[in-house]
Amino acid sequence: MASLREIQSRFAAALHGQPDDLLEEIPGDGVDPAGRLQIYGNNARAMFEGALERTYPVLRRRVGDDYFRQLARSYRERHASPSGDLHWVGRGFPTFVAATEADTGYAWLADLAALEWACEVALNAAWVTPLAVESLAAISDESIAGTRLELQPSLACVSSPFPILEVWQANQPDASGDAVDLTRGAQHVLVCCGPGGLGLLAVERDAFEFIRALQEGASLGAAVDNSGLPLDELPGVLGMIFQAGLVTGVASVAMENER
Amino acid sequence: MRERPAVGWIEAHTENYFHDGGPQVRALERARELYPLSLHGVGLGLGSTDELDRSHLARVRRAVDRFAPALVSEHACWGSHGGEHFNDLLPLPYTDEAVRHLSRRIELAQQELGRQILIENLSCYLSFRSSRLTEWEFLGAVVAESGCGLLLDVNNAYVNSVNVGLDARAFVDRLPLGSVQEIHLAGHARRVVGERELLLDDHGSAVSQPVWQLYEHAIRRHGAVPTLIEWDTNIPELSVLVGEAARAQRLMEALHGLAA
Numbered sequence: 001m002a003s004l005r006e007i008q009s010r011f012a013a014a015l016h017g018q019p020d021d022l023l024e025e026i027p028g029d030g031v032d033p034a035g036r037l038q039i040y041g042n043n044a045r046a047m048f049e050g051a052l053e054r055t056y057p058v059l060r061r062r063v064g065d066d067y068f069r070q071l072a073r074s075y076r077e078r079h080a081s082p083s084g085d086l087h088w089v090g091r092g093f094p095t096f097v098a099a100t101e102a103d104t105g106y107a108w109l110a111d112l113a114a115l116e117w118a119c120e121v122a123l124n125a126a127w128v129t130p131l132a133v134e135s136l137a138a139i140s141d142e143s144i145a146g147t148r149l150e151l152q153p154s155l156a157c158v159s160s161p162f163p164i165l166e167v168w169q170a171n172q173p174d175a176s177g178d179a180v181d182l183t184r185g186a187q188h189v190l191v192c193c194g195p196g197g198l199g200l201l202a203v204e205r206d207a208f209e210f211i212r213a214l215q216e217g218a219s220l221g222a223a224v225d226n227s228g229l230p231l232d233e234l235p236g237v238l239g240m241i242f243q244a245g246l247v248t249g250v251a252s253v254a255m256e257n258e259r
Numbered sequence: 260m261r262e263r264p265a266v267g268w269i270e271a272h273t274e275n276y277f278h279d280g281g282p283q284v285r286a287l288e289r290a291r292e293l294y295p296l297s298l299h300g301v302g303l304g305l306g307s308t309d310e311l312d313r314s315h316l317a318r319v320r321r322a323v324d325r326f327a328p329a330l331v332s333e334h335a336c337w338g339s340h341g342g343e344h345f346n347d348l349l350p351l352p353y354t355d356e357a358v359r360h361l362s363r364r365i366e367l368a369q370q371e372l373g374r375q376i377l378i379e380n381l382s383c384y385l386s387f388r389s390s391r392l393t394e395w396e397f398l399g400a401v402v403a404e405s406g407c408g409l410l411l412d413v414n415n416a417y418v419n420s421v422n423v424g425l426d427a428r429a430f431v432d433r434l435p436l437g438s439v440q441e442i443h444l445a446g447h448a449r450r451v452v453g454e455r456e457l458l459l460d461d462h463g464s465a466v467s468q469p470v471w472q473l474y475e476h477a478i479r480r481h482g483a484v485p486t487l488i489e490w491d492t493n494i495p496e497l498s499v500l501v502g503e504a505a506r507a508q509r510l511m512e513a514l515h516g517l518a519a
Contacts, residue, residue, distance in 0.1 A: 001354075001389050002389060003356065004306075004308055004351070004352065004354070004356050004357050004360055005308040007352055007387065007389070008307065008308055008337055008340045008349075009340060009341075011340070011349060012340035012341065012343065012345070015345055024388075025387055025388050025389060026385045026386070026387065026388070027385075027386060027388060029423070029424065029455075030453065030454050030455040031452050031453045031454065031455045031457065032452075032453045033385065035452045035453050036384045036385040036452070036457075037385065038452075039384040039452070039457070039459070040345075040347060040349065040384065040385075043347045044345040044346065044347045047345075047346040047347055048346065051346075080342075080343040080344070081343065081344040081345070081346055082342065082343075082344065083302070083312070083315065083344055084274070084301075084302025084303060084304055084312060084315050084338055084339065084344050084346065085274045085277055085302050085315065085318070086274070086302075086346050087274070087275075087277070087278075089346075122281075123281045123282065123283075124278035124279065124280070124281045124283070124284075125278070125279055125280055125281060126279035126280035127280050127281075153279065154280075154281075193281060193282070195285075197282065
Protein backbone atom coordinates (compact mmCIF):
# COMPACT_ATOMS: atom_id res chain seq x y z
CA MET A 1 0.00 0.00 0.00
CA ALA A 2 1.31 3.43 -0.90
CA SER A 3 2.34 5.64 1.98
CA LEU A 4 0.47 8.84 2.77
CA ARG A 5 3.42 10.79 1.40
CA GLU A 6 3.37 8.81 -1.83
CA ILE A 7 -0.37 9.31 -2.28
CA GLN A 8 0.02 13.05 -1.79
CA SER A 9 2.89 13.11 -4.25
CA ARG A 10 0.77 11.36 -6.89
CA PHE A 11 -2.19 13.60 -6.11
CA ALA A 12 -0.01 16.69 -6.53
CA ALA A 13 1.09 15.38 -9.94
CA ALA A 14 -2.56 14.84 -10.85
CA LEU A 15 -3.32 18.45 -9.97
CA HIS A 16 -0.68 19.38 -12.53
CA GLY A 17 -2.41 17.29 -15.18
CA GLN A 18 -0.52 14.02 -14.69
CA PRO A 19 -3.04 11.71 -12.99
CA ASP A 20 -1.84 8.34 -14.33
CA ASP A 21 -0.01 7.16 -11.20
CA LEU A 22 -3.03 7.83 -9.01
CA LEU A 23 -5.87 6.49 -11.15
CA GLU A 24 -5.69 2.89 -9.94
CA GLU A 25 -6.01 4.14 -6.35
CA ILE A 26 -9.41 5.75 -7.02
CA PRO A 27 -12.66 3.79 -7.43
CA GLY A 28 -14.70 5.12 -10.31
CA ASP A 29 -18.24 4.08 -9.31
CA GLY A 30 -19.66 5.27 -12.59
CA VAL A 31 -17.36 8.26 -12.97
CA ASP A 32 -13.99 8.19 -14.66
CA PRO A 33 -11.42 8.62 -11.83
CA ALA A 34 -9.67 11.20 -13.99
CA GLY A 35 -12.93 13.15 -14.04
CA ARG A 36 -13.10 13.05 -10.26
CA LEU A 37 -9.51 14.28 -10.00
CA GLN A 38 -10.22 16.98 -12.54
CA ILE A 39 -12.65 18.62 -10.09
CA TYR A 40 -9.75 19.15 -7.69
CA GLY A 41 -7.50 20.39 -10.47
CA ASN A 42 -10.15 22.89 -11.51
CA ASN A 43 -10.67 24.02 -7.91
CA ALA A 44 -6.95 24.60 -7.28
CA ARG A 45 -6.62 26.62 -10.47
CA ALA A 46 -9.79 28.60 -9.75
CA MET A 47 -8.61 29.43 -6.23
CA PHE A 48 -5.29 30.74 -7.53
CA GLU A 49 -6.80 32.71 -10.40
CA GLY A 50 -9.57 34.05 -8.17
CA ALA A 51 -6.99 35.45 -5.76
CA LEU A 52 -5.25 37.26 -8.63
CA GLU A 53 -8.57 38.55 -9.96
CA ARG A 54 -9.43 40.03 -6.58
CA THR A 55 -6.03 41.72 -6.29
CA TYR A 56 -5.79 42.98 -9.87
CA PRO A 57 -9.32 43.99 -10.97
CA VAL A 58 -8.14 47.03 -12.95
CA LEU A 59 -5.50 45.10 -14.85
CA ARG A 60 -8.11 42.43 -15.61
CA ARG A 61 -10.54 45.04 -16.89
CA ARG A 62 -7.90 46.56 -19.14
CA VAL A 63 -6.62 43.33 -20.70
CA GLY A 64 -9.90 41.39 -20.71
CA ASP A 65 -10.84 38.13 -19.05
CA ASP A 66 -9.21 35.83 -21.59
CA TYR A 67 -5.78 37.44 -21.58
CA PHE A 68 -5.86 37.90 -17.81
CA ARG A 69 -6.58 34.17 -17.43
CA GLN A 70 -3.70 33.39 -19.79
CA LEU A 71 -1.39 35.61 -17.73
CA ALA A 72 -2.58 34.02 -14.49
CA ARG A 73 -1.99 30.49 -15.75
CA SER A 74 1.49 31.31 -17.01
CA TYR A 75 2.27 33.00 -13.72
CA ARG A 76 1.06 29.98 -11.73
CA GLU A 77 3.32 27.66 -13.74
CA ARG A 78 6.32 29.67 -12.58
CA HIS A 79 5.12 30.89 -9.19
CA ALA A 80 3.31 28.14 -7.30
CA SER A 81 1.46 29.27 -4.22
CA PRO A 82 3.97 29.25 -1.34
CA SER A 83 1.44 29.52 1.47
CA GLY A 84 -1.88 28.32 2.80
CA ASP A 85 -2.82 31.99 2.87
CA LEU A 86 -3.81 32.99 -0.65
CA HIS A 87 -3.66 36.71 -0.05
CA TRP A 88 -0.02 37.06 -0.97
CA VAL A 89 -0.03 34.84 -4.03
CA GLY A 90 0.07 37.88 -6.30
CA ARG A 91 3.20 39.40 -4.80
CA GLY A 92 5.36 38.56 -7.81
CA PHE A 93 2.72 39.31 -10.43
CA PRO A 94 3.87 42.87 -11.30
CA THR A 95 7.41 41.61 -11.97
CA PHE A 96 6.02 38.74 -14.01
CA VAL A 97 3.84 41.11 -16.05
CA ALA A 98 6.85 43.38 -16.59
CA ALA A 99 8.88 40.47 -17.98
CA THR A 100 5.97 39.26 -20.11
CA GLU A 101 5.14 42.67 -21.56
CA ALA A 102 8.70 43.94 -22.03
CA ASP A 103 9.20 45.33 -25.54
CA THR A 104 5.52 44.79 -26.41
CA GLY A 105 4.33 48.38 -26.11
CA TYR A 106 2.28 47.38 -23.05
CA ALA A 107 4.95 47.91 -20.40
CA TRP A 108 2.52 50.22 -18.57
CA LEU A 109 0.50 47.14 -17.57
CA ALA A 110 3.30 46.18 -15.16
CA ASP A 111 3.15 49.63 -13.52
CA LEU A 112 -0.61 49.29 -13.23
CA ALA A 113 -0.09 45.91 -11.56
CA ALA A 114 2.46 47.47 -9.19
CA LEU A 115 -0.07 50.13 -8.24
CA GLU A 116 -2.74 47.52 -7.56
CA TRP A 117 -0.32 45.49 -5.45
CA ALA A 118 0.49 48.62 -3.45
CA CYS A 119 -3.26 49.02 -2.84
CA GLU A 120 -3.51 45.40 -1.66
CA VAL A 121 -0.63 45.89 0.77
CA ALA A 122 -2.04 49.20 2.03
CA LEU A 123 -5.50 47.71 2.57
CA ASN A 124 -4.06 45.13 4.93
CA ALA A 125 -1.53 47.22 6.84
CA ALA A 126 -1.85 48.69 10.31
CA TRP A 127 -2.89 52.31 10.76
CA VAL A 128 -0.84 54.16 13.35
CA THR A 129 -2.23 57.28 15.00
CA PRO A 130 -0.57 60.12 13.06
CA LEU A 131 1.28 63.10 14.50
CA ALA A 132 0.38 66.74 13.95
CA VAL A 133 2.84 69.02 12.23
CA GLU A 134 3.38 70.77 15.58
CA SER A 135 5.48 67.76 16.61
CA LEU A 136 8.30 69.33 14.60
CA ALA A 137 8.24 72.39 16.86
CA ALA A 138 10.10 70.56 19.61
CA ILE A 139 13.11 70.12 17.37
CA SER A 140 15.77 72.82 17.35
CA ASP A 141 16.80 74.47 14.10
CA GLU A 142 20.23 72.88 14.21
CA SER A 143 18.72 69.40 14.65
CA ILE A 144 16.10 69.60 11.93
CA ALA A 145 18.31 68.38 9.07
CA GLY A 146 19.18 65.25 11.02
CA THR A 147 15.56 64.50 11.93
CA ARG A 148 13.94 61.34 10.66
CA LEU A 149 10.20 60.93 10.12
CA GLU A 150 8.45 57.60 10.56
CA LEU A 151 5.69 57.13 8.04
CA GLN A 152 2.53 55.01 8.00
CA PRO A 153 3.23 51.28 7.54
CA SER A 154 0.64 51.20 4.77
CA LEU A 155 2.35 53.91 2.68
CA ALA A 156 3.59 52.73 -0.70
CA CYS A 157 5.26 54.80 -3.41
CA VAL A 158 4.70 53.80 -7.03
CA SER A 159 6.26 55.69 -9.92
CA SER A 160 5.59 55.20 -13.61
CA PRO A 161 6.49 56.95 -16.84
CA PHE A 162 2.80 56.59 -17.70
CA PRO A 163 -0.29 58.31 -16.18
CA ILE A 164 -0.93 55.23 -14.10
CA LEU A 165 -3.22 56.79 -11.51
CA GLU A 166 -5.48 58.12 -14.26
CA VAL A 167 -5.71 54.61 -15.71
CA TRP A 168 -6.53 53.22 -12.27
CA GLN A 169 -9.20 55.85 -11.66
CA ALA A 170 -10.78 55.38 -15.09
CA ASN A 171 -11.20 51.67 -14.41
CA GLN A 172 -12.81 51.67 -11.00
CA PRO A 173 -16.15 49.81 -10.87
CA ASP A 174 -18.24 52.96 -11.22
CA ALA A 175 -15.98 54.63 -13.81
CA SER A 176 -16.26 54.64 -17.58
CA GLY A 177 -13.28 52.45 -18.37
CA ASP A 178 -12.43 54.85 -21.20
CA ALA A 179 -8.90 54.58 -22.56
CA VAL A 180 -6.43 57.06 -21.08
CA ASP A 181 -3.91 58.85 -23.29
CA LEU A 182 -0.71 57.15 -22.20
CA THR A 183 1.41 59.94 -23.66
CA ARG A 184 0.18 62.34 -20.98
CA GLY A 185 3.35 61.66 -19.02
CA ALA A 186 4.64 60.18 -15.79
CA GLN A 187 2.77 59.93 -12.53
CA HIS A 188 4.26 59.40 -9.08
CA VAL A 189 1.68 58.01 -6.72
CA LEU A 190 1.43 57.70 -2.94
CA VAL A 191 -0.85 54.91 -1.71
CA CYS A 192 -2.08 54.68 1.85
CA CYS A 193 -5.09 53.30 3.71
CA GLY A 194 -6.49 54.99 6.78
CA PRO A 195 -9.75 54.99 8.70
CA GLY A 196 -11.39 56.73 5.75
CA GLY A 197 -10.34 54.03 3.33
CA LEU A 198 -7.82 53.71 0.54
CA GLY A 199 -6.20 56.93 -0.66
CA LEU A 200 -4.12 57.47 -3.81
CA LEU A 201 -2.42 60.77 -4.52
CA ALA A 202 -0.22 61.82 -7.44
CA VAL A 203 2.61 64.19 -6.47
CA GLU A 204 5.48 65.90 -8.29
CA ARG A 205 8.56 63.80 -8.92
CA ASP A 206 10.87 65.60 -6.47
CA ALA A 207 8.26 65.46 -3.70
CA PHE A 208 7.78 61.77 -4.46
CA GLU A 209 11.51 61.09 -4.25
CA PHE A 210 11.71 63.10 -1.01
CA ILE A 211 8.92 61.05 0.60
CA ARG A 212 10.37 57.80 -0.68
CA ALA A 213 13.75 58.73 0.82
CA LEU A 214 12.08 59.45 4.16
CA GLN A 215 10.33 56.11 3.97
CA GLU A 216 13.67 54.42 3.43
CA GLY A 217 15.03 56.03 6.62
CA ALA A 218 16.83 59.11 5.30
CA SER A 219 16.97 62.19 7.50
CA LEU A 220 15.15 65.30 6.34
CA GLY A 221 18.44 66.82 5.18
CA ALA A 222 19.51 63.75 3.28
CA ALA A 223 16.04 63.32 1.77
CA VAL A 224 16.14 66.90 0.46
CA ASP A 225 19.65 66.40 -0.93
CA ASN A 226 18.83 63.05 -2.56
CA SER A 227 15.49 64.10 -4.05
CA GLY A 228 16.44 67.49 -5.38
CA LEU A 229 13.38 68.98 -3.67
CA PRO A 230 13.79 72.77 -3.75
CA LEU A 231 14.07 74.08 -0.19
CA ASP A 232 11.26 76.55 -0.73
CA GLU A 233 8.94 73.62 -1.47
CA LEU A 234 9.89 71.72 1.68
CA PRO A 235 7.36 73.39 4.02
CA GLY A 236 4.53 72.66 1.58
CA VAL A 237 5.48 69.01 1.16
CA LEU A 238 5.95 68.52 4.90
CA GLY A 239 2.59 70.16 5.53
CA MET A 240 0.99 67.88 2.98
CA ILE A 241 2.30 64.64 4.47
CA PHE A 242 1.37 65.68 8.02
CA GLN A 243 -2.05 66.80 6.82
CA ALA A 244 -2.56 63.45 5.11
CA GLY A 245 -1.77 61.65 8.37
CA LEU A 246 1.29 59.96 6.93
CA VAL A 247 3.72 60.87 9.73
CA THR A 248 3.66 58.62 12.78
CA GLY A 249 6.95 59.46 14.45
CA VAL A 250 9.59 62.19 14.64
CA ALA A 251 13.10 61.42 15.82
CA SER A 252 15.90 63.95 15.82
CA VAL A 253 19.53 62.87 16.03
CA ALA A 254 19.60 64.33 19.54
CA MET A 255 16.60 62.21 20.50
CA GLU A 256 18.20 59.11 19.07
CA ASN A 257 21.43 59.80 20.99
CA GLU A 258 19.44 60.03 24.21
CA ARG A 259 18.00 56.54 23.73
CA MET B 260 -23.39 45.17 10.85
CA ARG B 261 -25.60 48.26 10.62
CA GLU B 262 -28.66 46.00 10.50
CA ARG B 263 -27.49 43.86 13.42
CA PRO B 264 -29.27 40.74 12.15
CA ALA B 265 -30.78 38.44 14.74
CA VAL B 266 -28.21 35.66 14.59
CA GLY B 267 -26.60 34.05 17.59
CA TRP B 268 -23.00 34.18 16.43
CA ILE B 269 -20.80 34.64 13.39
CA GLU B 270 -17.90 32.80 11.76
CA ALA B 271 -14.95 34.14 9.78
CA HIS B 272 -12.22 32.46 7.78
CA THR B 273 -9.11 32.78 9.92
CA GLU B 274 -6.79 33.54 7.00
CA ASN B 275 -8.81 36.62 6.07
CA TYR B 276 -7.75 38.22 9.35
CA PHE B 277 -4.03 37.55 9.42
CA HIS B 278 -3.25 41.14 8.48
CA ASP B 279 -1.95 43.91 10.69
CA GLY B 280 -4.93 46.14 9.99
CA GLY B 281 -7.16 47.57 7.31
CA PRO B 282 -10.91 47.83 6.76
CA GLN B 283 -11.52 44.08 6.87
CA VAL B 284 -9.81 43.61 10.23
CA ARG B 285 -11.57 46.67 11.64
CA ALA B 286 -14.93 45.30 10.47
CA LEU B 287 -14.37 42.03 12.31
CA GLU B 288 -13.28 43.90 15.41
CA ARG B 289 -16.59 45.78 15.34
CA ALA B 290 -18.58 42.63 14.64
CA ARG B 291 -16.76 40.87 17.47
CA GLU B 292 -18.22 43.45 19.86
CA LEU B 293 -21.74 42.46 18.79
CA TYR B 294 -21.57 38.70 18.32
CA PRO B 295 -19.69 35.66 19.61
CA LEU B 296 -17.15 34.60 16.99
CA SER B 297 -15.85 31.37 15.53
CA LEU B 298 -12.60 31.36 13.53
CA HIS B 299 -12.58 28.74 10.79
CA GLY B 300 -9.24 28.01 9.12
CA VAL B 301 -8.79 26.77 5.58
CA GLY B 302 -5.04 26.99 5.13
CA LEU B 303 -3.17 24.89 7.68
CA GLY B 304 -3.50 21.65 5.72
CA LEU B 305 -2.95 19.62 8.87
CA GLY B 306 -2.87 16.32 6.98
CA SER B 307 -0.06 17.41 4.64
CA THR B 308 3.10 15.33 4.90
CA ASP B 309 5.14 18.45 4.16
CA GLU B 310 6.60 20.09 7.25
CA LEU B 311 3.93 21.79 9.34
CA ASP B 312 3.89 25.46 8.34
CA ARG B 313 4.74 26.94 11.71
CA SER B 314 4.62 30.52 10.43
CA HIS B 315 1.03 29.94 9.30
CA LEU B 316 0.20 28.39 12.66
CA ALA B 317 1.77 31.39 14.41
CA ARG B 318 -0.49 33.67 12.39
CA VAL B 319 -3.50 31.58 13.41
CA ARG B 320 -2.42 32.03 17.02
CA ARG B 321 -2.09 35.78 16.52
CA ALA B 322 -5.64 35.93 15.11
CA VAL B 323 -6.94 33.79 17.98
CA ASP B 324 -5.23 36.04 20.53
CA ARG B 325 -6.54 39.14 18.80
CA PHE B 326 -10.19 38.15 18.33
CA ALA B 327 -10.67 35.72 21.24
CA PRO B 328 -13.08 33.43 19.37
CA ALA B 329 -15.34 31.01 21.19
CA LEU B 330 -14.50 28.27 18.68
CA VAL B 331 -11.50 27.57 16.46
CA SER B 332 -11.70 25.02 13.68
CA GLU B 333 -9.84 23.51 10.73
CA HIS B 334 -10.36 20.63 8.32
CA ALA B 335 -9.49 16.94 8.05
CA CYS B 336 -7.48 17.55 4.92
CA TRP B 337 -4.09 18.16 3.38
CA GLY B 338 -3.14 21.06 1.13
CA SER B 339 0.51 21.18 0.12
CA HIS B 340 3.22 18.97 -1.30
CA GLY B 341 6.84 19.72 -2.00
CA GLY B 342 6.36 23.29 -0.82
CA GLU B 343 3.54 24.01 -3.27
CA HIS B 344 0.21 24.95 -1.73
CA PHE B 345 -2.93 24.09 -3.67
CA ASN B 346 -5.17 26.26 -1.46
CA ASP B 347 -7.86 23.63 -1.51
CA LEU B 348 -9.14 21.10 1.03
CA LEU B 349 -7.71 17.86 -0.34
CA PRO B 350 -8.90 14.43 0.85
CA LEU B 351 -6.97 11.98 2.97
CA PRO B 352 -7.10 8.19 2.68
CA TYR B 353 -8.71 6.73 5.77
CA THR B 354 -5.77 4.70 7.02
CA ASP B 355 -4.10 4.17 10.37
CA GLU B 356 -1.10 6.09 9.09
CA ALA B 357 -3.28 9.08 8.21
CA VAL B 358 -4.99 8.91 11.62
CA ARG B 359 -1.60 9.06 13.36
CA HIS B 360 -0.27 11.81 11.12
CA LEU B 361 -3.33 14.06 11.29
CA SER B 362 -3.68 13.50 15.03
CA ARG B 363 -0.07 14.46 15.67
CA ARG B 364 -0.48 17.67 13.66
CA ILE B 365 -3.71 18.51 15.49
CA GLU B 366 -1.90 18.00 18.78
CA LEU B 367 0.83 20.38 17.68
CA ALA B 368 -1.76 22.97 16.64
CA GLN B 369 -3.62 22.62 19.93
CA GLN B 370 -0.36 23.02 21.85
CA GLU B 371 0.53 26.15 19.92
CA LEU B 372 -2.95 27.65 20.31
CA GLY B 373 -3.33 26.53 23.90
CA ARG B 374 -6.82 25.22 23.29
CA GLN B 375 -8.84 22.47 21.69
CA ILE B 376 -9.70 22.88 18.03
CA LEU B 377 -12.55 21.40 16.02
CA ILE B 378 -11.92 19.42 12.87
CA GLU B 379 -14.44 19.48 10.01
CA ASN B 380 -15.34 16.53 7.81
CA LEU B 381 -14.62 17.27 4.14
CA SER B 382 -16.77 17.13 1.06
CA CYS B 383 -15.15 14.60 -1.29
CA TYR B 384 -15.24 13.96 -5.00
CA LEU B 385 -13.27 10.71 -4.74
CA SER B 386 -12.24 8.02 -2.30
CA PHE B 387 -9.11 5.88 -2.04
CA ARG B 388 -8.88 2.12 -2.40
CA SER B 389 -6.29 2.15 0.38
CA SER B 390 -8.84 3.46 2.91
CA ARG B 391 -9.24 0.73 5.53
CA LEU B 392 -11.50 2.76 7.78
CA THR B 393 -14.87 4.36 7.19
CA GLU B 394 -15.00 8.14 7.41
CA TRP B 395 -16.65 7.94 10.85
CA GLU B 396 -14.06 5.46 12.11
CA PHE B 397 -11.32 7.74 10.81
CA LEU B 398 -12.69 10.85 12.50
CA GLY B 399 -13.51 8.94 15.69
CA ALA B 400 -9.92 7.69 15.88
CA VAL B 401 -8.57 11.21 15.31
CA VAL B 402 -10.79 12.55 18.10
CA ALA B 403 -9.60 9.81 20.45
CA GLU B 404 -5.94 10.24 19.57
CA SER B 405 -5.68 14.05 19.41
CA GLY B 406 -8.36 15.23 21.81
CA CYS B 407 -9.89 17.51 19.18
CA GLY B 408 -13.60 18.14 18.78
CA LEU B 409 -15.59 17.88 15.55
CA LEU B 410 -17.27 20.40 13.32
CA LEU B 411 -19.94 18.34 11.58
CA ASP B 412 -20.68 19.67 8.11
CA VAL B 413 -24.02 18.07 7.35
CA ASN B 414 -23.98 19.18 3.73
CA ASN B 415 -20.56 17.59 3.26
CA ALA B 416 -21.87 14.30 4.65
CA TYR B 417 -24.79 14.42 2.23
CA VAL B 418 -22.53 15.39 -0.69
CA ASN B 419 -20.28 12.43 0.17
CA SER B 420 -23.26 10.08 0.26
CA VAL B 421 -23.88 10.89 -3.41
CA ASN B 422 -20.27 11.27 -4.53
CA VAL B 423 -18.53 8.39 -2.77
CA GLY B 424 -21.34 6.29 -1.31
CA LEU B 425 -21.06 7.37 2.34
CA ASP B 426 -23.94 6.16 4.52
CA ALA B 427 -24.69 9.66 5.79
CA ARG B 428 -27.07 8.66 8.60
CA ALA B 429 -24.64 6.05 9.86
CA PHE B 430 -21.88 8.65 9.65
CA VAL B 431 -23.88 11.04 11.80
CA ASP B 432 -24.88 8.26 14.22
CA ARG B 433 -21.41 6.92 14.76
CA LEU B 434 -19.42 10.07 15.35
CA PRO B 435 -18.43 10.03 19.02
CA LEU B 436 -21.13 11.47 21.27
CA GLY B 437 -19.99 14.72 22.80
CA SER B 438 -17.43 15.38 20.09
CA VAL B 439 -19.61 17.48 17.77
CA GLN B 440 -19.43 21.08 18.97
CA GLU B 441 -20.43 22.92 15.82
CA ILE B 442 -22.49 22.18 12.72
CA HIS B 443 -22.27 23.63 9.23
CA LEU B 444 -25.12 23.71 6.74
CA ALA B 445 -24.78 24.82 3.13
CA GLY B 446 -26.13 24.44 -0.36
CA HIS B 447 -24.52 22.43 -3.13
CA ALA B 448 -24.53 22.38 -6.92
CA ARG B 449 -25.04 19.45 -9.29
CA ARG B 450 -22.71 18.57 -12.11
CA VAL B 451 -22.77 15.67 -14.54
CA VAL B 452 -19.35 14.04 -14.75
CA GLY B 453 -19.20 11.20 -17.24
CA GLU B 454 -22.23 8.96 -16.71
CA ARG B 455 -23.17 10.29 -13.30
CA GLU B 456 -24.18 13.34 -11.41
CA LEU B 457 -21.85 14.53 -8.66
CA LEU B 458 -22.59 17.18 -6.05
CA LEU B 459 -20.26 20.14 -5.70
CA ASP B 460 -19.94 21.77 -2.29
CA ASP B 461 -20.11 25.32 -3.60
CA HIS B 462 -21.92 27.11 -0.73
CA GLY B 463 -23.87 28.94 -3.41
CA SER B 464 -27.54 28.16 -2.78
CA ALA B 465 -30.13 27.40 -0.11
CA VAL B 466 -29.75 24.31 2.05
CA SER B 467 -31.42 21.40 0.26
CA GLN B 468 -34.29 19.41 1.73
CA PRO B 469 -32.27 16.17 2.19
CA VAL B 470 -29.66 18.17 4.08
CA TRP B 471 -32.31 19.68 6.37
CA GLN B 472 -33.55 16.16 7.07
CA LEU B 473 -30.04 14.94 7.83
CA TYR B 474 -29.52 18.01 10.04
CA GLU B 475 -32.61 17.13 12.06
CA HIS B 476 -31.24 13.64 12.46
CA ALA B 477 -27.87 15.07 13.54
CA ILE B 478 -29.24 17.34 16.25
CA ARG B 479 -31.41 14.51 17.58
CA ARG B 480 -28.24 12.53 17.96
CA HIS B 481 -25.71 15.18 19.00
CA GLY B 482 -27.91 17.70 20.79
CA ALA B 483 -28.31 21.47 20.57
CA VAL B 484 -25.10 22.27 18.69
CA PRO B 485 -24.32 25.81 17.40
CA THR B 486 -25.18 25.81 13.70
CA LEU B 487 -23.84 28.02 10.92
CA ILE B 488 -25.19 28.58 7.42
CA GLU B 489 -22.26 28.78 4.97
CA TRP B 490 -23.18 30.80 1.89
CA ASP B 491 -20.17 32.43 0.25
CA THR B 492 -20.83 32.30 -3.49
CA ASN B 493 -23.93 33.73 -5.21
CA ILE B 494 -24.56 35.47 -1.90
CA PRO B 495 -28.27 36.37 -1.48
CA GLU B 496 -29.97 39.20 0.34
CA LEU B 497 -29.08 39.19 4.03
CA SER B 498 -32.71 38.38 4.90
CA VAL B 499 -32.48 35.09 2.96
CA LEU B 500 -29.33 34.09 4.81
CA VAL B 501 -30.82 35.07 8.18
CA GLY B 502 -33.95 33.10 7.24
CA GLU B 503 -31.90 29.95 6.78
CA ALA B 504 -30.25 30.48 10.17
CA ALA B 505 -33.68 31.02 11.74
CA ARG B 506 -34.94 27.77 10.22
CA ALA B 507 -32.05 25.88 11.84
CA GLN B 508 -32.79 27.61 15.12
CA ARG B 509 -36.48 26.66 14.96
CA LEU B 510 -35.57 23.03 14.36
CA MET B 511 -33.18 23.13 17.28
CA GLU B 512 -35.77 24.68 19.58
CA ALA B 513 -38.46 22.23 18.48
CA LEU B 514 -36.22 19.31 19.37
CA HIS B 515 -34.39 20.64 22.38
CA GLY B 516 -36.44 23.60 23.54
CA LEU B 517 -33.49 25.93 23.90
CA ALA B 518 -31.30 28.25 21.95
CA ALA B 519 -27.89 27.11 20.72
